[in-house]
Amino acid sequence: MASKKNVCEVLLDSLHVAGARQLFGVTGDALNPLLEAIRGDERFEWIAMRHEENAAYAAYSQAALTGGIGVCAGTVGPGALHLINGLYNAKREGVGVVALTGQIGHKERSTNYHQEVNLEKMFDDVCAFQAVINSPEQMPRLAQIAIQRALIGREVVRIELPIDVTEEPVPNLRKHYHMVTEASAVVPPQSEIERAAEIINKGKKVAFFCGVGCRDAKDMIIDLAKRVKAPVAHTLKGKDIFDYDDGPVVGMTGLIGNPGGYHAVRDCDVLVMLGTDFPYEWFLPDGPEIIQVDCKVENVGRRASVTVGLVGTVKETLERLVPLVQDKSDDSYLKTHVKWAGKWLESMDKQGSLENDGEPLHPQLFAKAISDHAASDAVIAADVGLSTVWIARQMRLKGGRRLVGSFNHGSLGSGLPSGLGAVATDPKRQVWALCGDGGFGMAMQDFVTAVRYGWPLKVIVFNNSELGFVKMEMEVGGYAYNAEATHLVNPDFAEYAKSCGGDGVRVERAKDIMPAIKAAIDSDKPFLIDAIVTAGELVMPPHVSVEQAWGFGMVKIKEGILGLKGDHKQWDNWKEEIKAAL
Template sequence: MASQKNVCEVLLDNLHAVGARQIFGVTGDALNPFLEAIRNDGRFEWIAVRHEENAAFAACSQAALTGGIGVCAGTVGPGALHLINGLYNAKREYAGVVAITGQISHKERSTEYHQEVNLTKMFDEVCGYQAVIDSAEQMPRLAQIAIQRAMIEREVVRIELPIDASEEPVPNLRSHYHVVTKPSAIIPPQSEIERAAEAINSGKKVAFFCGVGCREAKDAIIDLAKRIKAPVVHTLKGKDIFDYDDDPVVGMTGLIGNPGGYHSLRDCDVMVMFGTDFPYDWFLPDGPQIIQIDSRVANIGRRAAVSVGLVGTVRETVERLAPLVKDKSDTHYLDLQKNRSQRWLKAMDEQGDLSNKGEPLHPQLVAKAISDHAADDAIIATDTGLCIVWIARQMRLKGGRRLVGSFNHSSLGSGFPTGLGAVATHPDRQVWTMCGDGGFGMAMQDFVTAVRYGWPLKVVVFNNSELGFVKMEMEVAGYAYNRTATHLDNPDFVAYAKSCGGDGARIEKADDILPAIEAASKSDKPFLIDAVVSAGELVMPPHVDVKQAWGFGMSKIKEGILGLKGDHVQWDNWEDEIKAAR
């Protein structure tokens, strides 16, 4: 007769049933039984990171790339709390992540015991469900509930393993039960689909606005857009779905968008939103009819006044909508936006051309060169900050490339651990993680993790010795440059990478770029490119309003006054910006 399985062993069976194979975490006393179960099980790989927050970001990356779940773990109290920021990112990205935490024994609860934290209360904001295992009998049901919610509802869930329950045998184990692993399609009522078709048919200038929810529906959306001559605008998260080579695609709107994307939405008379919860409502029009298709009812009408809201998965909804939409022949609106987009795209390519020999180096050159030479199925993991701008404007993600990052939570320091999760998930694919120097400095302790597991991760650090995006935000808001707050004193990043057992190269001029990219591409070690770039790059949105122009102008006046008073840092800042502009 087979021996009874304990709480941790049953948990592993449930995780394995939905495809989990790796667990990112930092162990500790309360997790020791769980680690022993992993060792005896043989089906899982424990990935020992140096910080639990990085474990959570890596698990989020894995869930986003696979459509399955990611798993991370931290022990009692502080170890568990370190997970929260990365888990909040998973919540905002709708990435199904299972967080496993230890807990002190029941007899010590409410005594202010060593490292005691009420984790249920602390995780209540981030988790859609928490399974607190107080007795072994609970494990089969609670684990199934939690893991299914992560898998199907794309929620963050937490499973708490108190040290005095973890090794208890599970009695009366349900020998036959089905774990749900496949999500269902959602189809709106036919009457609402017909209303949407009527609105589209009535439009003279129809524009599509597409988000990450379109991943399974790209071909159907492009075909429909071609038929009705609608420009296709996409969000940043949709950049690895839609590309300029797809005929009606005009690119992005928003602060880092382009004029074609901006005017396609602002000037249309019917806008159709497909699978996007784009948060910047001031870039959305308030005059035209708006049709919104989303699988989550909470997203319908959240950002703009909607004429027709369809709760449905995008592919299935478009398949039923398209036959009801009449073809259009007038190409003027689409042609106008495509011309705007192509002129802008040409300007972006010129900014990133390696013939630009100016120093300090323009970051656009680095981003475009990686775009031109990375593998066709490369994964691009990104941090928050100015590196996002160069990805949006100088990089192409057509074909089999993927983009993953902290797009809604926008957590500084997320880029490097997101890359760890990507390369752990796909060690056979080329993974580039694009970081600012501020973001990399927050997570660089886990470079040794990439070395330990032999992952050939390619890390690009845009090293401008500034929190560059924050500096830009200050100036647009009308504040003078504040060197004390935004300047960074950086170490030798390449020396650091080599001291960890990896490799790297420093680039300071245009001629250094391609040799560094070639070395990184060939390296079987983690490879860091320290790109010393200009701190004076100005990022202009596709449309500058009066408030932004006024704020930037006021910041320059204030900087000039401070400079005249003896603050010579202001003159240095102006010199950097003038050099970058030239």
Template sequence: MNVSEQLLEILKNEGVKHIFGVAGDALNPLVDAIAKQDVIEWIGVNHEGNGSYAAFAQGELGDNFGVCASTVGPGALHLINGLYNAKKERSPVIAVTGQIPVEHLGTNYHQEADLKKIFDDVCEYQGIIRSPEEAPRVILRAIKIALNHQCVCRIELPADIAKMRAKNQDFVHKIFRSNSVILPQKEELDEAMGLINNASKIGILAGAGCRDAKAQVQYLSMKLKAPITHTLRAADIFDHSTKNVVGLTGLIGNPSGYKAVMNCDLLVMLGTDFPYTNFLPEKTKTIQVDIRPENIGNRCPVTLGLHGDIKSTITSLGSICDEKKDDSFLKELIQEFDDWKKSNDQKADPSRDMEPLHPHIFAKTASDIASDNAIFTIDTGTAAIWASNFMNFHSDRRTIGSFNHGSMAVGLPAAIGAQLQYPDREVWGLIGDGAFNMSLQDFSTAVKNNLPIKIIVFNNSQLGFVKIEMEEAGLAPNLDALKVNNFNFAEYAKLCGGDGIKVEHAKDIIPAIEMAKKATQPFVIDAVVTNAELSLPPKIGFEEAKGFGLSKIKEVIRGFNGEKEQWENIKQEIEAYFD
């Protein structure tokens, strides 16, 4: 057994089924070892960055860690963005990177890169192997930290050591996985009880840290008559059908979710490091519960911090608090949320046949037709707006994306990783055309592995979210810089060996979504949509209004000066709004 085979054995012992990567020099011994067994499958991708996104998806969705691999310097550098996404989403991932032979390190050798320095900011631990004797210990330590800290760790395997005879095999053992609970002290829980009992209008802001505590948070909400506002990452925990949920807050939130947070007299933040301070109250009394104490008070002043896991802490807190009688605050916001949902249903009705089409019709239709345990990979940009506002992630549905890192091009590779991990579940990707162009080279990887992923590409020939950013900043959109030159994505899917359909008419949307659902091979819906759809935050402050107004004035002036594209943009926005 050589060191590469020892590494593979450890990964097999921990339940790893896939390694995503691109083969080459330093990795060749590991790839050779994979070929000699049938437990772990090598998933060759066309770009290492897509491999790291796929590994992120597996770490995010399951109870294990994802694994990606690359050869020396250049290949390793391609992993960075997907790994940084895993770091920000707190998804356990192991990155195996090759390295030039040890004897050449520090000599500016061909393809040499100081990977330790490069990966310092993304990895919580780097197991750098410099001898066969230490290999099993640093490999095991990297996996242990990745799992128990929910983070990214790297294992560096130099080309010469990869082929050496393995040592210290007797040290190899199963990884310890902690299931411990953390509970605040009784005095702290009593203080929280006092704050809750003395409050009349309580709002709950719930994040992804509540994933294993949905029932407990719901019980607390019902006892305290407290509306639940959720973060984007928690949209598949506190879905639109969950009792007492009033929606999302933040830049792409809705009014009732915003008001529940801003108009309460006690805010209870649960398992969230919600970053948008403009959407958090400045003077409201706040209780924040988090498993990571460094998050407490990170975004707004906190009256009381509770260090604990959400499930245990909320179970204890819910048992000692008085039940509230006045539910007027809750009822008002539930009614507003219901009205907002009905309004969105009307906006997303396929009878609205303006062309190019309204993008949210595709999102709503996919939500209506997809299975109850579907997985949705949502790319960064306007795709996230249409998904969060017009889809319902009820039942056992899951959503993943680059919600904290905000990187484009996560949708397709994450769908590949998700479908490999869950071959019996529907996997849908909602992706903007800009993001799809960044990652489409690995659609052929989905074809090669017979993965029936369903991809909706919002084809508006523009970087739509960047346009919104420009307008909010008071700039007239630079339409040349925003333009995306697209080809027929459905034909591309067929060229790769998959299937697809281009949709330009509203009457074809439902049939196309149903075709994708039934497809047994990778399927692309090329959704030709308008780039003029407006998306506004739940509350527009003076600065936002000023920026948007200035942007429109500048667009009109440019139109008067002969820029026809600016006139066309204004015309389409008016048509999209009033259609």
């Protein structure tokens, strides 16, 4: 018997089985039949975004927070292409996103038709699978393949909907239909687990380095670290899993890490890497024995020379490893690094104290105040740039707090749309988007989307009128301050938020920080804090080499010479940096 459901309706059935309920996108021509199918389907909500890239970031955020899939959509040609950057972020973060794209009719293909783009070629690198629906009969099977890969494989997939196919009825639905919705655990061979246990048992200075793959195994890791007296360092993506209050946790390594985390990883004789593909190999040691546990074989040994590589999910691998590991009594290595981390944490709290009230304000004050007063289960959406530094150093994400952002792809402008995806997932959950002025400026058109749907998103814009992180990168690379490239001319962001129908406040004095944060928390509208902060804040890594110190000094000499030649913006830059340091 012929089905009465068309291609779009069958697609929605498959998405529903996989747990999707919202679609973020911008509609048009080829997607209009999909919107018509959604109109009469109470299972789904279409979230009308103002830019497709933001839709893809929102879908990423939803997938990251729920462990399910996110769905985004763009129509033919340019609408589909706008999705790509946000989809690359989903790919790099390892979450499952289904991108729905329209396409021109078949008879117009290869004629240079209006908005014609070969989307298969354009999406080939970002998508693990592309389901091009050329006939109605293909929809049930190809949709299942694509959605299962997104949900179970944590991959980005695309389903192409040509305008001349989308309204066609699907002639035969499959009699037996089962969508795989539960991922399987992966366990390494027992012999390799035993090898890893032998190495840990022989180690005198064992350290753990943990990433986002440890989310289901935190308690087991902390208990094992206590038994073997191992400091636990973690990546930025692991910050909402591990906290300094968790006994042996010593925090992050890397450029924005701290001395406790840096030296715990660098100075050990056995390093156990759990669920991390940390990309900065120069922060990893090359001398000690390294055990790496990861569910993806391509991650094992990619960054460092590994003694034992265990391909498995962290929780299930540790369940078999832990009984084989012997307790240790010497806790001197652990105590040293916990002490270093504690001293560093005290200094970060001091930097963020409201008593540190010099003007322009230090951005750390806002980050710490939000950390101290945000809800215990708040979602923090991080933009790329210096705002990420303040989250890493001044914020605590213990308890039920979560962190989303563009950590591997590193795309400016991701903070606001990641926050939108989070608040769309659960409007009752407190969500903060922490953005730089450069990042917010790239995505600010979708602040009005939060207004449209009545989402009480909290946004802070660290407004220093600079691409601050780029400025720092220039100086680290030996280049003098270049105001023409990094200086920004900004509007009053608080007034912009009000003009969109939300609310906001501009903060220039330390005494106004807490009232602004309280107003944001209490507001039932989207609320923006325009935080006027110094552009002179210097970010110091946990370890400064002689070469780095020399290079930074030479940059300052170059800037002085340029200032003497009449580039007065160099003196302004120096004044900002000196004021921030005092």
